[in-house]
Amino acid sequence: MEHIYDMVIIGGGPGGYTAALYGARSGLDTLILERLSAGGQMALTDQIDNYPGFEDGIDGFSLGEKMLRGAERFGAQTKMAEVRAVRLNGAVKEIETAGGTLYGRTVILATGATPRALGVAGEQELIGRGVSYCASCDGMFYRGKTVVIVGGGNTAAADAILLSRICEKVFVVHRRDTLRATKIYHEPLMKAENIAFCWNSTVSELLHGDKLTGVKVRNIQTGEETEISCDGLFVCIGREPASELVKGQLELDGAGYIVADESTRTSLPGVYAVGDVRTKAFRQVVTAVGDGATAAYYADEYLTETKQAQEDGALDR
Numbered sequence: 001m002e003h004i005y006d007m008v009i010i011g012g013g014p015g016g017y018t019a020a021l022y023g024a025r026s027g028l029d030t031l032i033l034e035r036l037s038a039g040g041q042m043a044l045t046d047q048i049d050n051y052p053g054f055e056d057g058i059d060g061f062s063l064g065e066k067m068l069r070g071a072e073r074f075g076a077q078t079k080m081a082e083v084r085a086v087r088l089n090g091a092v093k094e095i096e097t098a099g100g101t102l103y104g105r106t107v108i109l110a111t112g113a114t115p116r117a118l119g120v121a122g123e124q125e126l127i128g129r130g131v132s133y134c135a136s137c138d139g140m141f142y143r144g145k146t147v148v149i150v151g152g153g154n155t156a157a158a159d160a161i162l163l164s165r166i167c168e169k170v171f172v173v174h175r176r177d178t179l180r181a182t183k184i185y186h187e188p189l190m191k192a193e194n195i196a197f198c199w200n201s202t203v204s205e206l207l208h209g210d211k212l213t214g215v216k217v218r219n220i221q222t223g224e225e226t227e228i229s230c231d232g233l234f235v236c237i238g239r240e241p242a243s244e245l246v247k248g249q250l251e252l253d254g255a256g257y258i259v260a261d262e263s264t265r266t267s268l269p270g271v272y273a274v275g276d277v278r279t280k281a282f283r284q285v286v287t288a289v290g291d292g293a294t295a296a297y298y299a300d301e302y303l304t305e306t307k308q309a310q311e312d313g314a315l316d317r
């Protein structure tokens, strides 16, 4: 007989490890499957200043390690494995990895979402040295400085407003001649005196030494290129949710996020989605952590209810 875990968590970022901590502390037999390293996207950043409890901030890799050790202290196990397929609609869910199939009574999807890159030479090397994908994460590093934002959707608009309060000057580079962002953002953006727009334009080159020093902006209608000196570049052109595994099994929204409200419950019983991969307004460590705790709570409730229903069924017979 194969072992059946109470809770299998796919993804070892902050959402996954918080679910594991709460699950294990509730006495649930809890397994985390992670393909790379504990911490998820956090591991890509040298400094997290907006996770409470660390007054000097903390590097993302160490925070990930702390989350892993915190969950392991209560018995949660981690297996380093990539999940290749899942079958989620039975009472026992099947999770396929290269090392074999695993079984869980509940599954928590914590696979995250990757910010879309511009695809300009030098971008990856300059992450943390001028290139960022998150204004609420990194905006403070650019206090009083000049930054460029690429994008024209809601995130780009909200980030431009946020950065205009921190930075001296904000340039918004957008490939169309009007914003895609909802109307609510338009007025504050147009009113901000330190925001300038480069319409019909893309960033064609990053200028840098050790750090970013500027960008070349290309007008896609005229082909004309201009240079903007800046300290930071915020790329806000969307994210790619890691939801391929559950396509066709769970309800996804138009952008591919797993549809789940604050309860983290998905369209299938016993299956929960936490953190960046679920439909939500604000994707941060602290919101992923909140989701993880909530998912473990509802998974525990589901396990109790299904166990009770089985016992009642047995009594009725």
Ligand SMILES: Cc1cc2nc3c(=O)[nH]c(=O)nc-3n(C[C@H](O)[C@H](O)[C@H](O)COP(=O)(O)OP(=O)(O)OC[C@H]3O[C@@H](n4cnc5c(N)ncnc54)[C@H](O)[C@@H]3O)c2cc1C
Residues within 6 Å of the ligand: 010, 011, 012, 013, 014, 015, 016, 033, 034, 035, 036, 037, 038, 039, 040, 041, 042, 044, 045, 047, 048, 049, 050, 051, 081, 082, 083, 084, 110, 111, 112, 113, 115, 127, 133, 134, 136, 137, 138, 242, 245, 274, 275, 276, 277, 283, 284, 285, 286, 288
């Ligand atoms: C450069 C950078 C800096 C950031 N800075 C901050 C910051 O300062 N403050 C802040 O609050 N937020 C910050 N964020 C955002 C924050 O990191 C995310 O919101 C948060 O990590 C989301 O957590 P998560 O648990 O949902 O998913 P993730 O952290 O994305 O973790 C998902 C995990 O799932 C694993 N996984 C995916 N698919 C599979 C599979 N098939 N099998 C096994 N494992 C799988 C991945 O390897 C990954 O480890 C930053 C993000 C980036 C990229």
